[in-house]
Amino acid sequence: MKKVAVLGATGSIGKSSLDVLRANKNDFEPVLFTAHTDLNALLALKKEFPKALAVLSGAAGPVNYCGRQGLLEAIAGCGADIIINGIAGADGLEPSIAALSNGRRLALANKETIVMAGPLVFALAKEKNAKIIPVDSEHSAIFQLIQAHGKDNIDEIILTASGGPFKNFSIKDLEKVTADQALAHPTWSMGPKITIDSATLANKGLEVIEAVRLFDFDINKIRVVIHPQSIVHSMVRLKNGNIYAQMSKPDMRHPIQNALYWPKINPYSLEPLDFGNLTLEFGSPDTDRFPMLALAYRACAMGIMYPAIYNAANEAAVQLFLDKKIRFLDIHRIVGYVLSSGEWSGQMTKFDLENILIIDRKAREMAVGLIGSKKWF
Numbered sequence: 220m221k222k223v224a225v226l227g228a229t230g231s232i233g234k235s236s237l238d239v240l241r242a243n244k245n246d247f248e249p250v251l252f253t254a255h256t257d258l259n260a261l262l263a264l265k266k267e268f269p270k271a272l273a274v275l276s277g278a279a280g281p282v283n284y285c286g287r288q289g290l291l292e293a294i295a296g297c298g299a300d301i302i303i304n305g306i307a308g309a310d311g312l313e314p315s316i317a318a319l320s321n322g323r324r325l326a327l328a329n330k331e332t333i334v335m336a337g338p339l340v341f342a343l344a345k346e347k348n349a350k351i352i353p354v355d356s357e358h359s360a361i362f363q364l365i366q367a368h369g370k371d372n373i374d375e376i377i378l379t380a381s382g383g384p385f386k387n388f389s390i391k392d393l394e395k396v397t398a399d400q401a402l403a404h405p406t407w408s409m410g411p412k413i414t415i416d417s418a419t420l421a422n423k424g425l426e427v428i429e430a431v432r433l434f435d436f437d438i439n440k441i442r443v444v445i446h447p448q449s450i451v452h453s454m455v456r457l458k459n460g461n462i463y464a465q466m467s468k469p470d471m472r473h474p475i476q477n478a479l480y481w482p483k484i485n486p487y488s489l490e491p492l493d494f495g496n497l498t499l500e501f502g503s504p505d506t507d508r509f510p511m512l513a514l515a516y517r518a519c520a521m522g523i524m525y526p527a528i529y530n531a532a533n534e535a536a537v538q539l540f541l542d543k544k545i546r547f548l549d550i551h552r553i554v555g556y557v558l559s560s561g562e563w564s565g566q567m568t569k570f571d572l573e574n575i576l577i578i579d580r581k582a583r584e585m586a587v588g589l590i591g592s593k594k595w596f
């Protein structure tokens with residue numbers, strides 16, 4: 220029986236995690252749930268699992284811990300063997316660090332942890348003998364494929380991308396798309412931020428950086444392929460040219476189960492993939508129409524701190540788009556402008572949490588500050 224904490228329990232990853240925990244009650248015991256502001260959903264979980272601690276990180280309420288500090292204290296003290304981090308965005312970084320600092324296994328759905336601070340969190344995991352298991356579906360696939368085939372035999376990682384709802388739109392069409400259109404994702408059901416990132420391909424950009432850092436691969440050995448059905452979660456090409464894929468339905472319960480049961484193979488409980496009516500398509504991404512992908516490669520090549528800048532500027536720009544303050548294509552214009560700013564040169568000296576958080580804040584401020592000006596054109 221393993222004790223499990225679910226961070227971001229009321230979000231999309233949290234709900235899938237809860238399904239997995241409910242379906243495998245003999246193997247896992249929930250000991251902690253956290254939510255940011257959704258008190259009602261959190262209280263419902265507390266009622267269902269009375270022994271688990273409940274944390275509300277972004278508001279006050281009748282729960283065990285409140286606020287950001289309460290969240291970090293609860294992670295340190297909850298006694299979990301495995302911590303699932305399903306918190307959205309940069310807010311997930313410090314909870315990941317708290318989990319690893321206490322030597323817990325981190326089942327990581329929060330890609331920002333790796334994008335912002337990869338080298339830092341790997342050093343911490345090593346020091347504390349804590350394991351990081353990816354839950355992002357593509358990285359879960361690559362993690363399994365590397366274990367199956369051996370890293371030294373792999374020449375290239377092929378990350379699949381659904382292409383999002385606008386994969387066939389022209390630049391002219393993209394200029395006019397609305398937040399509501401962008402929020403309707405064809406294959407995955409997710410929170411608003413990551414859904415917009417899927418539409419701009421920033422999500423894939425973040426995932427390229429995540430793969431570089433998680434698996435220690437050169438960025439030129441990571442290729443993105445558009446695959447609209449989201450059945451092939453990623454592939455590896457071995458040095459002999461053979462390509463291996465990991466396939467399953469687009470259902471986050473798969474990678475969550477994989478992470479919870481690792482290094483064992485989990486019992487088979489989800490509906491099998493039906494080949495009777497299955498079409499798989501593949502294509503190349505168009506970085507002219509989706510520059511956020513090219514900007515991620517650029518950020519990764521620019522230096523250790525730039526992925527955090529890419530991430531922060533993008534998070535701020537996506538919020539501005541959701542608030543209807545900018546247009547869809549302004550997202551990449553803002554991120555490109557912020558990445559290229561000369562202001563970063565003096566700030567890249569020390570790769571520690573404090574400096575990462577300072578840079579994160581400055582990049583957001585710079586992105587928001589561009590509103591009203593047209594500097595980014």
Ligand code: MN
Nearest residue numbers: 355356357426
């Ligand atoms: Mn993913």
